Amino acid sequence: MAADTKKGSGGNNQLLMTLLKGRTLIVLAILFVFFSCAAPNFFNVNSLLSVAKHVALFGILAIGMTYVIITGGIDLSVGAVVGFCGMIAGGFLQEGLTLPMFGVTIYMSVPVVVIVTLLIGILLGVVNGLIITKLGVTPFIATLGTMYVWRGFANIRSNGATFNDIAGKAGLGNQGFTFFGSSLGIIPMGVIILVIFAIIAGLVLNKTAFGWHVLAIGGNTNAARLSGIKVDKSLIIVYAISGFCSAMVGIITTAQLMAAHPATGESWEMNAIAASVLGGTSMAGGVGTIVGTIEGAFVIGVINDGMTMMGVTEFWQQVIRGLVIIIAVVIDQVQRNIQARMALQARNESKSEDKAAAATA
Numbered sequence: 001m002a003a004d005t006k007k008g009s010g011g012n013n014q015l016l017m018t019l020l021k022g023r024t025l026i027v028l029a030i031l032f033v034f035f036s037c038a039a040p041n042f043f044n045v046n047s048l049l050s051v052a053k054h055v056a057l058f059g060i061l062a063i064g065m066t067y068v069i070i071t072g073g074i075d076l077s078v079g080a081v082v083g084f085c086g087m088i089a090g091g092f093l094q095e096g097l098t099l100p101m102f103g104v105t106i107y108m109s110v111p112v113v114v115i116v117t118l119l120i121g122i123l124l125g126v127v128n129g130l131i132i133t134k135l136g137v138t139p140f141i142a143t144l145g146t147m148y149v150w151r152g153f154a155n156i157r158s159n160g161a162t163f164n165d166i167a168g169k170a171g172l173g174n175q176g177f178t179f180f181g182s183s184l185g186i187i188p189m190g191v192i193i194l195v196i197f198a199i200i201a202g203l204v205l206n207k208t209a210f211g212w213h214v215l216a217i218g219g220n221t222n223a224a225r226l227s228g229i230k231v232d233k234s235l236i237i238v239y240a241i242s243g244f245c246s247a248m249v250g251i252i253t254t255a256q257l258m259a260a261h262p263a264t265g266e267s268w269e270m271n272a273i274a275a276s277v278l279g280g281t282s283m284a285g286g287v288g289t290i291v292g293t294i295e296g297a298f299v300i301g302v303i304n305d306g307m308t309m310m311g312v313t314e315f316w317q318q319v320i321r322g323l324v325i326i327i328a329v330v331i332d333q334v335q336r337n338i339q340a341r342m343a344l345q346a347r348n349e350s351k352s353e354d355k356a357a358a359a360t361a
Contacts, residue, residue: 023331024278024295031299035306042309049186051305053256056190057249059297061268062275063201064125064245066293067238069276070205070218072285073132073139075239078246078272080150081124082265085250087154089117090163090260093174107172110179114251121247122240124150129236147269154262163260181255190252194294197245202290214238218285270321275300277328282336300324 036043061078068075096107108116124146131142168175182189205211213234216224225231249268254260277283278299279292303324307317 024280024292024299027278028295028299028302031302031306035302035309039306039309042306045186047305047309049183049188051301052191053188054305055297055301056188056194057253058268058271058275058300059194059294060190060197060245060249060252061272062279062293062297063197063290064242065269065272066276066279066281066288066290067201067205067214068139068242069273069281069283070214070285070288071235071238072218072221073235073238074143074273075125075128075242076140076143076269077124077128077147077150078242079265079268080147080154081121081243081246082250082253082268083262084124084150084154084157085117085121085247086254086260086264087157087163087262088120089113089177089251089254090166091157092116093166093168093177094163096172096174107174109173110168110176113174113177114180117251118244118247121243121245121250123243125240125243125246126236128243129239132239133232133235151262151266158260158262160262162262164258166254166258166260178255178258180252181258190256193248193252197248198290198294201241205288205290210234210237215286215288218282218287220286270325271300271304274321274325274328277325277332280332282332283329284332284336 032043041047061082065075065078092108092113093110096105098105128139128143128146131137131146132139135142137145166177168177180189180193184192205214213224213229216227216229217231217234221231246265250265253264257264275296276288276293277296279289279294279296281288281293300321303320304317307320312320
């Protein structure tokens with residue numbers, strides 16, 4: 001009887017674990033059905049393309065955030081990096097780079113603007129990593145501080161004004177930036193970039209030594225350090241990846257809006273965190289997948305656009321997004337508790353079998 005009870009308990013746990021692992025797809029399916037009924041215009045091509053554009057932005061941000069959270073950290077500055085890098089790109093395109101000592105203004109080509117913007121994003125991520133690893137500041141405090149710094153620089157860049165002339169001029173050789181906000185057929189360029197980023201990030205995380213180091217650091221930092229992993233170097237690279245992803249989102253957003261505004265990206269760090277956690281990345285570190293993160297980004301994108309189409313006010317949207325994050329973290333905790341119980345049960349059963357075998361012998 002006791003054996004049957006254990007078997008039943010183990011089966012229930014296994015079923016619950018299966019449901020928890022597939023929770024993102026289950027929630028996504030429910031949301032599609034709900035918003036298709038509640039918002040009649042939701043399930044049409046234009047609406048779905050709009051959702052796809054937003055999913056691309058949140059997904060790219062969440063890829064960088066996933067790497068950070070897997071290490072047991074957090075990056076609250078990603079939204080500010082989006083705004084700052086957008087202002088950098090917009091400023092170069094509209095005003096060029098003025099060199100007062102030479103009395104000239106240089107207008108860069110679009111590829112150069114993009115490369116410089118991405119390098120600045122990487123640099124901002126490296127600064128976060130250095131503050132955390134070399135100064136010993138916790139990730140939450142470090143990135144909270146830099147969030148305000150980067151946002152302040154975004155406003156300083158134009159004194160709070162908008163760069164609204166980013167199309168460039170043929171005579172200056174700086175046209176073509178809007179390519180990043182265009183579509184290939186009906187597929188938004190942001191979605192194509194998301195797919196490329198997701199494939200590369202997934203392969204790096206699962207198939208390279210660096211990816212294994214990232215997972216090991218999140219699992220147990222001290223053990224990773226003792227095993228020879230260069231923890232500080234890996235963490236700096238992880239935050240650089242987050243900065244790179246944020247800069248790319250800044251470029252795409254600026255191209256889509258045809259303008260750069262210093263407030264762009266405000267609160268987007270919450271969407272990135274929510275997408276990552278909803279996709280199964282553990283806030284405790286050591287666990288996470290890029291595929292799950294993309295699924296989480298779809299959930300966030302569908303919720304945001306669906307609520308907007310239903311006429312839900314921004315205030316209630318903030319409440320709901322906050323609840324989604326809380327629920328996602330609670331589910332993550334429940335999943336880890338069940339996994340711990342299952343592991344303990346497996347060990348106990350193994351010991352019982354060993355004792356039975358010894359008694360038989």
